[in-house]
Amino acid sequence: MPKNLLTLGAGIESIENYLILKKFDCNIIAVDKNPNAPGLKYADHFVKASIHNYSEILRNVKKIKTKIDGVLPFGDISYIATRLCKYFKINSIPLKSAKITSDKLLFKKELKNHFNIPFFKKIKNFSQLNHLVKSNKKKFIIKPVDNSGARGVILLNNKTNLRWAFNYCIKYSKKKHLIAEEYIEGPQLSTEGIVHNGKYVHLCSFDRNYEFIKKYRPFVIENGGSTPSKIGDKYNFEINKILSKVSKKLKLKNATLKGDLVINKNKIYLLEVATRLSGGWLSSITIPHSTGVNIVEYVINNSLGIETDKKKIFPKYKKxxxxxxxxxxxxxxxxxxxxxxxxxxxxxxxxxxxxxxxxxxxxxxxxxxxxxxxxxxxxxxxxxxxxxxxxxxxxxxxxxxxxxxxxxx
Ligand SMILES: Nc1ncnc2c1ncn2[C@@H]1O[C@H](COP(=O)(O)OP(=O)(O)OP(=O)(O)O)[C@@H](O)[C@H]1O
Ligand SMILES: [Mg+2]
The missing domain is CATH 3.90.1170.60 (Aldehyde Oxidoreductase; domain 3)
Incomplete structure (x- = not known):
């Protein structure tokens, strides 16, 4: 009997994932708050709920009275997906790992002693931010602890209206607190890899292009990028080592790991990692075309409990x-x-x-x-x-x- 797979998210970035998923023999139960989401045409059932709302998803999924065999998240919702896996008794990454990789502050607190992580501080109110910036010579960037896509991220300088910046940033935090971090100059990389039976396999270092950083200041907008990475390849060994260590610290067995790194004076800083597929079509288009590895298929296999052939997870080329x-x-x-x-x-x-x-x-x-x-x-x-x-x-x-x-x- 085909398995029932709960997919979370059916927005435009998920289309390529659904096209791969359609090759599998399974029932697709798709969750989205938007009944017109473009990915829904590939689903067998639709559950209306926000993918960011665990209780709403669970309540509405229970209504369809179907046994859920796997959960497949498309979006920055690793913690919610992992909680659903725990509820439906499906194999997943440790809940704690999903939790800390979904919160920029928790992640840094947990891993700061093991990696190069920029100086950071939790900010709950304006006076904390004001005090930090005024009493410090460092250049700071502030961000909501629990958002993605650079929403609410603001690069500060001595002309920034700090009150405005604080109010702007906090609007994007559900938890209502921010993180202020030392801004590290240097080339930025997005990375993505597979963890297979506890072993990290690096697939891609992607040079993030910030040529519009001045134009869109104080917002930090990436306007694309490229792979193979010009800079990343020089540091391939170290990058591999860092991300292997991260996957061990997070006790990942079969999962994917997305990273944001910055390199300054030959030192690799870890800005954040996420236990989910990357967005921006990196996992669904760029990585398969550049390396020959179908990382989305790997994630689908994991969610359906299918073992992936080891040969399929190693890069075949670098286009x-x-x-x-x-x-x-x-x-x-x-x-x-x-x-x-x-x-x-x-x-x-x-x-x-x-x-x-x-x-x-x-x-x-x-x-x-x-x-x-x-x-x-x-x-x-x-x-x-x-x-x-x-x-x-x-x-x-x-x-x-x-x-x-x-x-x-
Ligand atoms: N400490 C830092 N030093 C230098 N650049 C930083 C720092 N923190 C964040 N940035 C830059 O700002 C971008 C957005 O910050 P961050 O990754 O924390 O937010 P996000 O919402 O996850 O955005 P994204 O989806 O772009 O990763 C980063 O990708 C990076 O380019
Ligand atoms: Mg990021």
Missing amino acids: NIVQRYLFPKEMRIKSIKFKNKSILQNKNIISFKIFKNKSKLNEKIDSHASRIGHVIVKSPNKKKGILLAKKIINNVKINYYSKKIKNKF
């Missing part, structure tokens, strides 16, 4: 993949067209999407949720890949309503 995102101006969009449609036929384009939801006007460029499209290309070398990706992004013609949105900062 050049480049991604760039599209951002709008801070104006209301009237229409989105393409200057030259034939460019879109280029065989090196792996993925090109415009994901602007016209009904949801979000013209403030303050987090990764402000992105309105992306392109991922393959290329014989990084330089050519960047040129092609930029060409595709510049080929998008956005018309705006003439009135500029009032900038509130």
Whole structure:
């Protein structure tokens, strides 16, 4: 009898995952708060609930009176997914590991003695932030402890209105506290790997591109990136060592591990790790095309209790993949067209999407949720890949309503 798999999340970033999932013989019970979520067309049953609300998911799943055999999260919800696994008595990572990797402060407190972690402080109110910044020469970045996609993340400098920054950041924290961290200059990497029978297998170091950091300041916006990593490959041995050690500390057996690293003066700092699949199509498109490893399939196998053939988890090659995102101006969009449609036929384009939801006007460029499209290309070398990706992004013609949105900062 096919197994019943509870998938959490059916948004645009989950589509590729559902396409892989459809090859498996299982019943898909998809949870999303949006009945029109694009991934739902691949599901056998729909459960309406916010994927961030454990009780609501459980309450509404119980109503369908179906035995749940596996839980497959798509999104930053490792802790909720792990709690559901515990409830349904399904194998999972340790609950404590899911908890600390879902909270930027808990993670740092737990692991600060074992890794290079930037100086950090818990911030509960404005005066704590004010005191920290005024009594310290360090450059700080503040972030909500429990959010993702750079939501609420603010890079401070001596001109920042700290009260504004505090109020802005805390809005994005459910737990209502922040973390202030020393800002470490240097190249930033996103990493992702598989933990198989307790052994970490590194799949990808992705150079994060922050060329717009000045443009969108004080927000920290990544506009794409590329792999193989220019910098990461030099430090491959150390990166592997650090992430293996993290997976051991978190007692991961069969799981995936996503990391944010920054390198300064030959020292690798761990900004955070997550026990979930990465977003931004890194796990679903970039990694399989760059390495030949289908990391999403690995996660699906784990959630269905299927053993993965060991040969399938090691990188087979290192192909050049480049991604760039599209951002709008801070104006209301009237229409989105393409200057030259034939460019879109280029065989090196792996993925090109415009994901602007016209009904949801979000013209403030303050987090990764402000992105309105992306392109991922393959290329014989990084330089050519960047040129092609930029060409595709510049080929998008956005018309705006003439009135500029009032900038509130
Ligand atoms: N201490 C730091 N030093 C340097 N850069 C940092 C630091 N903390 C965060 N950043 C930068 O800000 C980005 C967003 O911060 P963080 O990863 O904590 O938030 P997030 O919501 O998880 O965002 P993302 O989805 O981009 O990872 C990081 O990816 C990194 O580029
Ligand atoms: Mg992060």
